[in-house]
């Protein structure tokens with residue numbers, strides 16, 4: 001089968017689209033008082049009360065089975081919601097990773113006990129998870145992780161360090177990729193995933209400040225942390241396969257296309273006004289939209305594969321690579337447009353949003369796997385490596 005055949009275009013079914021109006025009405029009200037430069041943070045924003053409100057509406061864990069507190073609804077229904085959360089710049093950061101990634105991972109590989117204790121709370125917007133993959137000197141080269149969980153009488157003894165862990169200081173659990181046997185020379189072999197209760201003794205979490213002044217990611221240290229025997233997620237030694245399947249959820253979603261969309265919308269609103277209207281700006285808006293539309297179509301096509309329990313790893317890498325290229329182009333192109341105008345004509349709030357997005361945009365091609373690594377994966381998928 002050719003690689004192009006795997007990117008069949010699909011449509012969001014009508015019953016999922018039907019949700020959009022209700023979600024928009026809710027978000028219009030809920031985000032009305034949040035300034036645009038704060039809404040631009042969206043999935044990095046952190047607001048537990050907002051997460052709980054979404055949980056109460058049944059808008060989190062929609063795809064989890066009802067027996068685990070979920071809605072038993074389709075992946076497309078969830079997709080529509082997520083698109084709207086991002087388009088409105090809703091502060092969804094607190095539940096984001098748990099709902100998008102950790103919940104589906106536990107559903108696929110977790111024990112019944114893990115599913116029963118964790119999933120209902122994720123669906124209520126009350127339990128947050130973080131991803132413990134990266135370590136100093138093992139970011140792109142994940143197979144070289146050194147953090148180790150040694151089997152003992154009580155379960156697993158955890159020692160090591162993770163870095164760049166988004167929201168670790170606010171989270172209840174980390175799903176960590178650790179070495180349970182062998183040495184770093186064994187690479188993918190001997191890696192496992194463990195569920196770490198972050199309130200256990202021996203864990204130190206230190207936030208790291210980013211360029212924009214926010215402290216959303218952290219260093220996490222494990223010093224003789226005693227995990228119980230049932231902390232293992234899935235099978236011992238299968239961590240590499242599990243992590244790769246998990247990354248397809250992380251890489252293909254609308255958040256890899258719409259990180260700059262609050263800025264884009266705000267700028268569009270400005271260039272529709274008599275003060276902002278210019279032919280070259282209209283042309284630029286068209287250029288951005290014609291790049292955004294096919295990426296969105298690809299992301300939706302991948303969603304269908306994920307719903308069929310396939311693991312579209314290469315396709316997800318493609319969407320993330322090209323999606324983040326566009327997400328970085330948007331603030332750069334808008335800066336060119338706005339800085340060539342008379343400063344007094346440009347609304348201050350628009351400039352504030354541009355400043356924030358410009359500061360944060362370099363990380364788009366780092367978080368979730370760097371561009372060079374993704375391009376290597378795509379080349380391999382095409383049989384070129």
Ligand SMILES: Cc1cc2nc3c(=O)[nH]c(=O)nc-3n(C[C@H](O)[C@H](O)[C@H](O)COP(=O)(O)OP(=O)(O)OC[C@H]3O[C@@H](n4cnc5c(N)ncnc54)[C@H](O)[C@@H]3O)c2cc1C
Nearest residue numbers: 131132133134139140164165166363366367368369370372
């Ligand atoms: C905002 C943000 C949030 C993050 N959140 C999390 C999180 O929650 N959990 C988590 O585990 N991690 C997280 N990360 C870490 C992120 O996934 C890593 O930063 C990323 O995978 C790269 O690893 P590194 O920083 O160690 O860079 P390195 O691996 O040291 O790479 C440095 C440079 O070398 C290039 N490079 C490395 N190896 C190769 C190769 N084989 N071929 C070609 N080029 C190569 C890379 O592409 C990159 O440009 C986050 C990062 C950011 C920026």
